[in-house]
Amino acid sequence: MEKILTFAVPCYNSAAYMDHCIETLLTGGEDIEIILVDDGSTKDDTPAICDRWAEKYPDIIRAIHQENGGHGEGVNQGLRNARGMYYKVVDSDDWLDTEALQKVLAKLRECARWPKPLDLMIANYVYEHVEDNTRKVMGYRNVFPQDRVFTWEEMGRFRPSQYLLMHSVIYRTQLLRDSGLVLPKHTFYVDNIFVYQPLPWVESIYYMDLDLYRYFIGRADQSVNEKVMVGRVDQQVRVTRQMISSPDLREVRAKHPKLGRYMTSYLSMMMTISSIFLNIANTPEALGMKTELWEYLRTVDPALHHKLKYRALSAVGTIPGYQGRKLSVKLYRLARRIYKFN
Numbered sequence: 001m002e003k004i005l006t007f008a009v010p011c012y013n014s015a016a017y018m019d020h021c022i023e024t025l026l027t028g029g030e031d032i033e034i035i036l037v038d039d040g041s042t043k044d045d046t047p048a049i050c051d052r053w054a055e056k057y058p059d060i061i062r063a064i065h066q067e068n069g070g071h072g073e074g075v076n077q078g079l080r081n082a083r084g085m086y087y088k089v090v091d092s093d094d095w096l097d098t099e100a101l102q103k104v105l106a107k108l109r110e111c112a113r114w115p116k117p118l119d120l121m122i123a124n125y126v127y128e129h130v131e132d133n134t135r136k137v138m139g140y141r142n143v144f145p146q147d148r149v150f151t152w153e154e155m156g157r158f159r160p161s162q163y164l165l166m167h168s169v170i171y172r173t174q175l176l177r178d179s180g181l182v183l184p185k186h187t188f189y190v191d192n193i194f195v196y197q198p199l200p201w202v203e204s205i206y207y208m209d210l211d212l213y214r215y216f217i218g219r220a221d222q223s224v225n226e227k228v229m230v231g232r233v234d235q236q237v238r239v240t241r242q243m244i245s246s247p248d249l250r251e252v253r254a255k256h257p258k259l260g261r262y263m264t265s266y267l268s269m270m271m272t273i274s275s276i277f278l279n280i281a282n283t284p285e286a287l288g289m290k291t292e293l294w295e296y297l298r299t300v301d302p303a304l305h306h307k308l309k310y311r312a313l314s315a316v317g318t319i320p321g322y323q324g325r326k327l328s329v330k331l332y333r334l335a336r337r338i339y340k341f342n
Helices: 018-026 046-056 070-081 098-112 173-178 193-194 226-231 233-245 249-255 257-281 285-301 302-310 312-318 321-339
Strands: 003-011 034-040 061-066 084-089 121-127 134-138 168-174 204-217
Touching: 003 070, 003 098, 003 257, 018 034, 018 098, 018 312, 034 046, 046 249, 061 070, 061 204, 061 257, 061 312, 070 084, 070 134, 070 173, 070 193, 084 098, 098 204, 121 233, 193 233, 193 257, 226 233, 226 257, 233 257, 233 285, 249 321, 257 285, 257 302, 285 302
Parallel strands: 003 034, 003 084, 034 061, 121 204
Antiparallel strands: 084 168, 121 134, 121 168
16 A cells, blocks of 8 residues: 555546545645546546546546446446555545545544554535535534544444435545445445445544535435436435345344444435335336335345334335325425435
């Protein structure tokens, strides 16, 4: 490993906004590398922009051009080529707070010198809402000890809508590889797999109460826009099915009860989102897909199926009948307005 931290930046027709993202990452200096993964862009100058940045900063930036494989394959490509001890994905329309980045890098440099290096660094992220120019900080003061190494046994409870996302984590690169993480191609929402699947491999964690990642949200074409999510609901289901199958939550709960509780809650949230968007689609095919998803969970873990089917969050997406489906959608939209998560 030649660098402390690798940033992977999947880019797909990103010419309008990728420069700002790259400029904030470059403030990390010589200890970082930036891998710009051009995911088969054809509609703008993204490939040329990647090459120009790589030519200007050859010791820091590499440009990789691949056939279109989707966001997940961009993350996979970055992981395959990463030379940093730690690995972070930054979407090309997002950016990092430069002051917070310096503090995080200083701590990672220290961690790199430890006999047993840190597995997971966590920092806050900020929703930057374009439609009303507001911000919402997603932090973890109530969940994790600050500014010291800890384990899963020391974490507290997450609040509703409070989860670890790709935006908040920096994994040790080799841990990701050892966990067997490979994201599916041509699939949106794979960031959920990225942040979820490797968690049982983590033994040491450090939380810094810094607003590091700035998550731009509100563009009409974003993958988290409701209409877009309905159109891609099959991909949401594909991601949820992979999360059901790996890792085995029965083993996680036995080894790390608090982590198992959190991961169960996360999977419950994913089942709810999948179910609600299948309800919004409201076609025979979509409703059949919802039934199949819940039956798949039953085949993998019958006890977990029963728990999620009847717990408060997951049950919202499975209220029976036409009126039940309408109610689930109304509750989802109310929660979206309150928590402003997309």
